[in-house]
Amino acid sequence: MTLPRPRRVALGAGTSQTPEIPLMRLLDIQNLTVSFSQHGGLVQAVRGMTLHIDQGESLGIIGESGSGKSVTCMAALRLLREPPARITADRMVLADVDVLKARGAELAQLRGKAAAMIFQDPMTAFDPSFTIGHQIVETILAHRSARKAEARSEALGLLARVEIKNPAAVLDSYPHQLSGGMLQRAMIAMALSCRPKILFADEPTTALDVTVQAQILQLIKDVQIEFGMGLVMVTHDLGVIAETVDRVLVMYGGRVMEQAPVQDLFDTPAHPYTVALLASIPGRTGGRRRLTEIPGASPNPANPPTGCPFHPRCPVAVARCSQDTPVLRSTAPGRDVACWRAE
Amino acid sequence: MMQTALELRNLSKTYHIRAGGGLFPAVNTLHAVRGVSLILPRNKILGLVGESGSGKSTTGLMALRLLEPTGGQILVGGADITGLDHKALKPFRRKMQVVFQDSYSALDPMMTLAQIVAEPLHIHGLGSAREQTDQALDWLVRVGLDRSYGSRYPHELSGGQRQRVAIARALILRPDVLVADEPTSALDVSVKAQIINLLQDLQAEMGLSILFISHDLSVVRSLTDSVAVMLAGRIVEQAPTEAIFADPQHIYTRSLLDAIPALNPKDRQRRSFISPAQIEAGTPRYSAAALGIPPSDVPGLVQVSPDHLVEAVVTP
Numbered sequence: 001m002t003l004p005r006p007r008r009v010a011l012g013a014g015t016s017q018t019p020e021i022p023l024m025r026l027l028d029i030q031n032l033t034v035s036f037s038q039h040g041g042l043v044q045a046v047r048g049m050t051l052h053i054d055q056g057e058s059l060g061i062i063g064e065s066g067s068g069k070s071v072t073c074m075a076a077l078r079l080l081r082e083p084p085a086r087i088t089a090d091r092m093v094l095a096d097v098d099v100l101k102a103r104g105a106e107l108a109q110l111r112g113k114a115a116a117m118i119f120q121d122p123m124t125a126f127d128p129s130f131t132i133g134h135q136i137v138e139t140i141l142a143h144r145s146a147r148k149a150e151a152r153s154e155a156l157g158l159l160a161r162v163e164i165k166n167p168a169a170v171l172d173s174y175p176h177q178l179s180g181g182m183l184q185r186a187m188i189a190m191a192l193s194c195r196p197k198i199l200f201a202d203e204p205t206t207a208l209d210v211t212v213q214a215q216i217l218q219l220i221k222d223v224q225i226e227f228g229m230g231l232v233m234v235t236h237d238l239g240v241i242a243e244t245v246d247r248v249l250v251m252y253g254g255r256v257m258e259q260a261p262v263q264d265l266f267d268t269p270a271h272p273y274t275v276a277l278l279a280s281i282p283g284r285t286g287g288r289r290r291l292t293e294i295p296g297a298s299p300n301p302a303n304p305p306t307g308c309p310f311h312p313r314c315p316v317a318v319a320r321c322s323q324d325t326p327v328l329r330s331t332a333p334g335r336d337v338a339c340w341r342a343e
Numbered sequence: 344m345m346q347t348a349l350e351l352r353n354l355s356k357t358y359h360i361r362a363g364g365g366l367f368p369a370v371n372t373l374h375a376v377r378g379v380s381l382i383l384p385r386n387k388i389l390g391l392v393g394e395s396g397s398g399k400s401t402t403g404l405m406a407l408r409l410l411e412p413t414g415g416q417i418l419v420g421g422a423d424i425t426g427l428d429h430k431a432l433k434p435f436r437r438k439m440q441v442v443f444q445d446s447y448s449a450l451d452p453m454m455t456l457a458q459i460v461a462e463p464l465h466i467h468g469l470g471s472a473r474e475q476t477d478q479a480l481d482w483l484v485r486v487g488l489d490r491s492y493g494s495r496y497p498h499e500l501s502g503g504q505r506q507r508v509a510i511a512r513a514l515i516l517r518p519d520v521l522v523a524d525e526p527t528s529a530l531d532v533s534v535k536a537q538i539i540n541l542l543q544d545l546q547a548e549m550g551l552s553i554l555f556i557s558h559d560l561s562v563v564r565s566l567t568d569s570v571a572v573m574l575a576g577r578i579v580e581q582a583p584t585e586a587i588f589a590d591p592q593h594i595y596t597r598s599l600l601d602a603i604p605a606l607n608p609k610d611r612q613r614r615s616f617i618s619p620a621q622i623e624a625g626t627p628r629y630s631a632a633a634l635g636i637p638p639s640d641v642p643g644l645v646q647v648s649p650d651h652l653v654e655a656v657v658t659p
Contacts, residue, residue, distance in 0.1 A: 064531035065502075210558060214602040215616050236532060239561075239604025243611055262608045278356055280536040283561025286585050288388075290540050291565055294533035297501050330598035 024055040026198045026230040027076065030091040034068070034075050036084045043302045045071040047254035047309075050328065053198065056226060058231035060241040060262065062277075063251035066298050069234045073200045074252075077111055078102065095197050101339075114141045116191035120203035122183035126175040132159075133171035136190045143194045158189035162219060181212035185219065192223060198230035199223075205240065217243050238281055242266065247334070250274050253299040253309025256328055259336040270337040272317075273310045308339070316341050347421065348552035349383040349406060349520045354415030355576075356401050363532030366550075375401045375575040378415070380644075383520065388546060388553040390563040390584065399556045402573070403522045406554065407439055408432060420519060421490070437467055440513035444506035444525035450497040455491035456483060460511045467516065482511040485544055486541060503534035507541065514545060521546075524556045539566055564588055569650070572596045574622070578644065582651040592653040594625035627655040 031236060034046040046068040053059045063069040071100045073088050074080050076094055087111035092099040095114035102110055111117075119125045126135060136155040140146060146154070152171070157168035162185040184204060191199060201220060205213035221244055224231045233245050241248055243264065250258040250267045250273065258271040279292035296313040299305055305312055320340050328338040356376040361368045376398040383389045393399045400532060404410035404540055406417055408424060423437050440463075442613045447619045450459055461479035470478070480490040484511040486507040498507055506526060513521055523542065527535045546553055557563050563570055564584060571581040572595065580593040591597045598617050605611050617625070634645060638659040642651045 064533060210560065211394065211598060211602040211616065214604070214614055217604070218614060237604070238532070240608060242605045242608045264538075266607050280533055281561070281606060282536065282539065282559075284564040284604075286564065286588060288543070288568065288584070289565060290543055291536035293536040293540055294421060295537075297503065297534070298531065 007017055021085060025052060025093075026055055026057075026095055027051070027053045027232075028091060028093045029072075029076065029089060032072065032075060032087070032089040032092060034071050034080070035086050035135075037086070038084060038302070041302050042183035043089045045254055046075065047302055047304070049251075049254070049256055051249055051256070053230045053232060055197070055230060056225075056228050057247065058221075058233065058245040060233045060235065060248040061251060062235055062238065062241050062247035064236055064250060064298050066253075066301055067251040068254040068301075069251050070202050073117065073202055073232060073234055075099075077115055077117060077200070078107055079111075079117075108142075112139065112194040113196060115198040115200060116194060117200040117202065118184070118187045118191050118204050120206050122180060122187045122207075123175060126183065128175050131172055131174055132178070132186050134170075136186070137191055139190055140193050155189070155193065157190055159186065161192070161223070162186070162189045163215075164189075179212075180208050180215065184208065184212075184216050186220060188216075188223065192227060195227065196229060198232065200234070202230045202234045203236070204233075206235070206237070213240075220244065238277065250277070253304055254301060255309055256324075256336070256337065257310065257338055259328070259334075262333055264335060268330060270335065270338050271310075272314045272341065276313075276315070345488050347382055347418070348385045348387075349554065350416075350418040351379055351380075351381040351402070351406055352416040352418065354379045354402065354405055354417065356398070356405060356410065357411050357413040364626045364633065367571040368471050374576050376405070376412075379573075379578055381420065381571055381578070383552050383554055385519070385552050386546075386550045388555055388566055389552060390567035390570040391556045391573060392558060392560060392563055392570060394558060394599075396575075397571050397573040398576040400524055403441075403524050403554060403556050407441055407442070407522055408435075420644070433467075437463075437516045438518050438523065439520045440516060440518040440564075441522045442526045443510045444528050446502060446509045447497065447528070449509050450505060452497055454496075455493060456488075456495050456497070456500075459497070459508060459517055463512060463516045469516075478515060479511070482515050483508070485545075486511045487537070501534070502530050503537060503557075506530065506538050510538075510541065510545070514549065514551075517549065518551070520552050522554045522556070525558070526555075527562055528557070535562070542566065554599075560599060563609070572599065577654065578652075579654040580652065581644075586648075586651055590651075592627055592647060592651070592655075594627070595617065595622050627653055628658050629653075629655050631657050631659055 030050050032046055032049040036043045049072055053297050061069045075275060076099060078099060085092060094110060097114060099108050133155055137151045140151040143176060156167050156171060159170055164185055205216050208216060235241060245262055248260055248262050249256055252273050257273050269278055276294045280294060282291055294313055299309045307322040307324055308326050311317040326338045326340050328336045330336050344615060354376060355378055358373040358375055360371045362371045363369060379402050391399045405412045416423055419435050419438055456467050457476050457479045459562055460482050461475040464475040464478060480493045483492050484490060488507055527538050530538060555567055567584050569583045570587045571578045574595050580596045591600055601614060628644050629645060636657060639657045642654050645655050645657055647653050
């Protein structure tokens, strides 16, 4: 059995009808806000987020818990229950679909064909009462017309592609019979089954052992290139960012602090938060030592600080930082920073 | 002569697992820990690393006598506590405390932070109620909170703050040994550094000996004096921390180190991964003559240089 080869995408040339725009814009979000009404109050999870991603590109979103990174992805796929969630944006287009206006069939199209998502905990993402094969076949049949036998043999091929050694046995296994690493591979296979244009990976390796993490990250990079997908890698781990993506968004308190090509971010971080985050990574040098810590705690999304969300913890904050919210401005081609103090 | 805070001798734990149903199901034997020997010197931090299922947490729980070993001995400050009953164990409980990964389930949601931190004093009958509360509030300050936190409840805190409370509760009895089982794994990057620094500071101030159980090799590198690497219930390598990172001898240690994500995008590389069979086949070999010990074709821990132990085959 051979898997139908995915269409290879030659990056940067001739993939679009209009030669002036060589790459298709897969995702374009402008000024996204997401809030949740809770206990009479309003939790502002995302407070004005702008991002874009082109075909074949990989974007990392790094942030701590509560920074709004996962909620951004969920909002892009309209996976949040509304209400309590309230989503607004000046523009949110995913694979030519206006996400905020999408209804019914259009929404179904969005999830699966336009974009697929893999989550941190594959154990809860699969239904425990059906086999892996059943769930992948169901996904394929839900999105296109194929015979069940065809779908099954395609599922087999996909499991083989994600380097599962005995795909037939895994196909007939229930989630609890597989290890976390194996389940995450099966989840990637399921995500690939509809040939999505963009893959959202939300902390895909956080629950995995370090050697399994390295393998899964390699696999995600490989299939991203092979299937010509855009990749959004959401993580709190700078190591995962360093390993996998081309471009990085740094989020804090529901806002974008900085955006840069990955090497530039590590070489010359512009935002004080990014600087502090890089300095706090343990294990960069040998020997027992104190780490550089960021004092204080992340902002409370139910009651965010005025001005820059990082100003209470920022070593270089001035009076203005607590009053005016810095806007994201371009400092160099491909680089943006939201900070009054950054050059 | 270095003083020993905690010593494990040939410790093992075996579980019998019923395979299948019926009246007389087959029973499989699972060796969670097989013959682990470790020495935690006084005033040092020893890292115990390994992947899930390697037996590192089981070893930690047995060291605390929170889990009964199937075989082997546990010595605290030279005294064998393996067979002690509940009552005889109580004075040793004061000397050994623990901090777990999930601070949320480790703290009683119905108790205030002052009650939580004071509870060990209460259990051991140390001081009056007022003194106990006073000490608890002092400890909240010492771990970086303030006295006003005493009347708060666990759910009001962030993960990092809860871990500070768990540390205060563990240290209020001034133990000799602290077992810290993945205490920073659930924390955000910026908070993780705070907790690691707090542990470093308290360790130095109190002369604590810490068994630090972790799967995070980067944290282990910044915090520990020496490292033991566990695989499938055994220790396969043990050495001073820098020797482990600079000169790993066991194939499994090398594969663990290779798997650490790059700390800079320019160090990205395509990795090769090894299978359990390759690990088995790659067991280090040393010649008996070079080490000055008798040959053995069964892999065992051998000393390859001062302070550096490796599971290896010794060839004639």
